[in-house]
Amino acid sequence: MNAHEIIEQTQAANIRLVRFLYCDNGGIIRGKATHAYKLASRLHEGIGQTLAMQAFTGVETLASVAEMGPVGEFRLMPDPDTFVILPYLPNTASMLCDMFQLDGQPWGACPRTFLKRTIARLAEQGLQAEVGVEHEFYLARSVNGQYVPADTSGCYSSIGLDEQATVIDAMLAALEVQGFPIELFHTELGPAQQEISLRHANALHAADQVCRVRETIRGVARLSHLYASFAPKPFLDQGGNGAHIHVSLWGTPQRERAQQNLFYDASQPGGLSQMGLYFVGGVLHHLRALVALTCASPNSYRRLLPHFWSSAYGAYGFDNREGAIRIPSLFYGREAESSNLELKCADHSGNPYLAIGALLAAGLDGINQCIDPGQAQKVDPGNYSDREREQLGIRRLPLSLDEALDELERDTVLLDALGPLLATSYIAVKRAEASFFSNKTPEEETLQHFYKY
Incomplete structure (x- = not known):
């Protein structure tokens, strides 16, 4: 699915929020949601997330990892092929994401990139x-x-x-x-x-x-x-x-x-x-x-x-x-x-x-x-x-x-x-x-x- 098709589907279904989701090192599915009016730009620029989130645990604490503190961030970049309208939530869609560095390169801490x-x-x-x-x-x-x-x-x-x-x-x-x-x-x-x-x-x-x-x-x-x-x-x-x-x-x-x-x-x-x-x-x-x-x-x-x-x-x-x-x-x-x-x-x-x-x-x-x-x-x-x-x-x-x-x-x-x-x-x-x-x-x-x- 391309960006144009995603925007069309979002508008036709009156989608308000699109979740950018990932599964973290703790096995917890996390993410952020963009409002539909910003979706067009978010599809190519992603959503920022602190580097520390890949040191976040399943018990909601922060593990000690040298490169994952309060400074710096990565981008959640959605995979358009994973776009779905969620039938069990009102006016909501989602996509699964890869983690990218600010220079546009895949981040070494991304589990989905590891599988790729x-x-x-x-x-x-x-x-x-x-x-x-x-x-x-x-x-x-x-x-x-x-x-x-x-x-x-x-x-x-x-x-x-x-x-x-x-x-x-x-x-x-x-x-x-x-x-x-x-x-x-x-x-x-x-x-x-x-x-x-x-x-x-x-x-x-x-x-x-x-x-x-x-x-x-x-x-x-x-x-x-x-x-x-x-x-x-x-x-x-x-x-x-x-x-x-x-x-x-x-x-x-x-x-x-x-x-x-x-x-x-x-x-x-x-x-x-x-x-x-x-x-x-x-x-x-x-x-x-x-x-x-x-x-x-x-x-x-x-x-x-x-x-x-x-x-x-x-x-x-x-x-x-x-x-x-x-x-x-x-x-x-x-x-x-x-x-x-x-x-x-x-x-x-x-x-x-x-x-x-x-x-x-x-x-x-x-x-x-x-x-x-x-x-x-x-x-x-x-x-x-x-x-x-x-x-x-x-x-x-x-x-x-x-x-x-x-x-x-x-x-x-x-x-x-x-x-x-x-x-x-x-x-x-x-x-x-x-x-x-x-x-x-x-x-x-x-x-x-x-x-x-």
């Missing part, structure tokens, strides 16, 4: 990533200052679909109006827990969709006097919320004309190609550092428990839902198209541009270094003894955000991919969040994450 760089690295090797995300969330009400599930329905229960049919239909309608290709919707393990899956898209669009889905579902829930929470563990005694990431790599093999799914090989077990295995190897090799970006809050590590189907160990398997990486079974008649890998240790407290970009960087390292993932696991890796897991090379995922950050600080591949400014600011933000919750009770931590995500 990773996509470009893949393209240099003739590869394109397709990504899909499963979004889990709870619907809740506030009762006497506490959040309680909106109903008591069970896993995959049609009762839950019936109980929330009105708000679910409104959510789906709001997503459809914005052009989202919805594939599945069902109730999940916890009471009033829901899950929605969208069709895969290129990596950048998939990350954009994560932000849009969160904004839309929370916005529509508010219209029904409900809260929608994507927090990793919003209720300590219930199942957690994941944001499982599905990925496949596509390219044009030699002597072929059309793009093909390079993770598919009909001659191999489960249809997974050698390239797919190397990608798995790379992810497993970097996994203990990667989760600092995909499971990015203290609350995340209350979800990553053995025997909770959320993945607690660095293992993979075919349709093994206790492994960190699941190789889903193929769809009949669409075997080549449907081949993909699912990363289960991911949730909505992570910035989607960082999570997806780092996942791709880890997998690409596996391909380039021919990293062997070892044998696929046919059982829950939590059922092995410690000695058996050690013999198989299966490691427990970090038990805390601080432990994951320690791993990230040692992982030169992921640090180099992020770049010095983004890596430094991200780690500082996450250290500050971990410190903030270090003396809080589990209930206090959960309550704050519930509302933030």
